[in-house]
Amino acid sequence: MSRAPLIDRSLVRDLVPFKGRRVARLVPRHPASGPMPWVIAIMIALTVMAAAAGLALGNLADRARTDLSGALTVQIVEANAETRAALADRAAGILAADSAVASLRVIPHDELVEMLAPWIGASDEAGEAVPIPALIDVQLSEVADVAEVARLNALLLNEIPQARMDAQSDWLRPVYDALASLQYLAMALITLLAFTSAGAVWLAARSSFNNHRKTVEIVHLLGGTDPQIAWVFQRSLTIDAVLGGLIGLVLGVLAVGLIGNQFAAIDSGMVEGGNLRELDWLILAAIPLAGVLLAMLTARITVMSALKRML
Amino acid sequence: MTEGTGEIVTFDNVGLRYGTEPEVLRDLCFTLYPGLFYFLTGASGAGKTSLLKLLYLAQRPSRGAIRMFGKDTITLPREQLPAFRRKLGVVFQDFRLVEHLSAFDNVALPLRVAGVREADLGKPVADMLEWVGLAQRMDAVPATMSGGEQQRVAIARAVIGRPDLLIADEPTGNVDPEMALKLLQLFERLNRLGTTVIVATHDIHLLRQVPDSLIMRLQKGQLLDPTGALRFAPRPVVRTAQRGKEA
Secondary structure: OOOOOOOHHHHOOOOOOOOOHHHOOOOOOOOOOOOOOHHHOOOOOOOOHHHHHHHHHHHHHHHHHHHHEEEEEEEOOOOEEEHHHHHHHHHHHHOOOOOOOOEEOOOOOHHHHHHHHHHHHHOOOHHHEEEEEEEEEEOOOOOOOHHHHHHHHHHHHHHOOOOEEHHHHHOOHHHHHHHHHHHHHHHHHHHHHHHHHHHHHHHHHHHHHHOOOHHHHHHHHHHOOOOHHHHHHHHHHHHHHHHHHHHHHHHHHHHHHHHHHHHOOOEEEHHOOOOOHHHHHHHHHHHHHHHHHHHHHHHHHHHHHHHOOOO | OOOOOOOOEEEEEEEEOOOOOEEEEEEEEEEEEEEEEEEEEEEOOOHHHHHHHHHOOOOOEEEEEEOOOOOOOOOOOOOHHHHHOOOEEEEEOOOOOOOOOOOOHHHHHHHOOOOOOOHHHHHHHHHHHHHHHHHHOOOOEEEHHHHHHHHHHHHHHHHHHOOOEEEEEEEEEOOOOHHHHHHHHHHHHHHHHHOOEEEOOOOHHHHHOOOEEEEEEEEEEEEOOOOEEEOOOOOOOHHHHHHHOOO
């Protein structure tokens, strides 16, 4: 009988993590055969869409704020058309002389009639029959804050009592509030999706752990440490998360692109303000990465806490 | 035979019960010394497997103290248990092979757990499998192996890391006499290299194959000779001195 082969004792005394494909086979996995990658793909796709909507709304609000931050509208409310035109010219002169005003434009009467045509009709008579206030579009060199608007208003009213001055941003405040609410909604949706994804990973990790409990016990009894065992499960779920993340990103970006094209067809300056910028696309691309990290962390915490209950 | 001077394992008034059931092990007091070969005998239900579970740290006792390799294992933090388990080799009665892994991967598992590089473990594992007569079955998974083959894989896995303490629960129960003798010789060789061996068996013929061995007899959860293991055959003076320590 030959001598029994016994390996060198020095080989087996280090407490080091075990890695590699052969060790990973302790928890066998069949790529894309389980529901996990698809669950994660759906979550990531929805998160990408929610994040894109939130970012687009943010951009829209920013663009509107920037455009209107220094904009004022002056109305001259006077029934007599000739007096109204004269007052408008005088108001324009007063404002142009002020150092806070960068530019201004008296809106021509014809342009006003054209703008109001859907309501008062397109004929010349309609423009004559309804007294339309003269409008002056004023652009300040800085932001039109309350004090600045009040100062200019007082300056104007001193000379022209028929004048009314409004900051254009005031008119859009309810719109800004609505956009902000939608952004919060998008953030809440993203948070919920993150929790749901973590929950799905938690369930998958627990299920996988319970299915392989015997293997875990064997590895434990052979001297396997909790982090070593957790790594095996973490690796398996991370692969699912990477796969699901990539599929979800593609689906999400396709959906965002499709919706973006639909909005682009509207051809409105305001909608254009909601276009996604380069940084926004980078943020969207980072969502699967965040999903993978979340899945890894959840899987690790789940398995580690299950292991703590074993001797 | 290599013998050390310290104790490998000391049981002090150890008792074990499962839940609210009566104690399956009672008042166990014994010491295992390095380099000795022990047989644990007793009828079915005597508590052999429960005692072995305490030894391979799969179970905490309900009372008493257990010291292993100089440390109190009862108060030992969980995180330190793996380092202890890596000093043990265990042959389970039900083999406990990983069902979806090949014979090779099952035997390699303790080495991988211990961080041995893939390049270093191929030959020892292959040699070990060849030695237990499974060279042609390296890629077979347990489901396709006979009970005897599975048992040999389990034994190969237990001894591949050359443990300080080898614990075997009925290790020859499913193999033919020739293979049983061969496996026992493997245990003896390990024992001569310094590994303490404890084999639970009810096969009286097996005991006679290792004349230098000590026997612990368990009956209804208690050791029959509470002062220490009985000697089965005459042994050297050094052994006698050591045996005197077992109290």
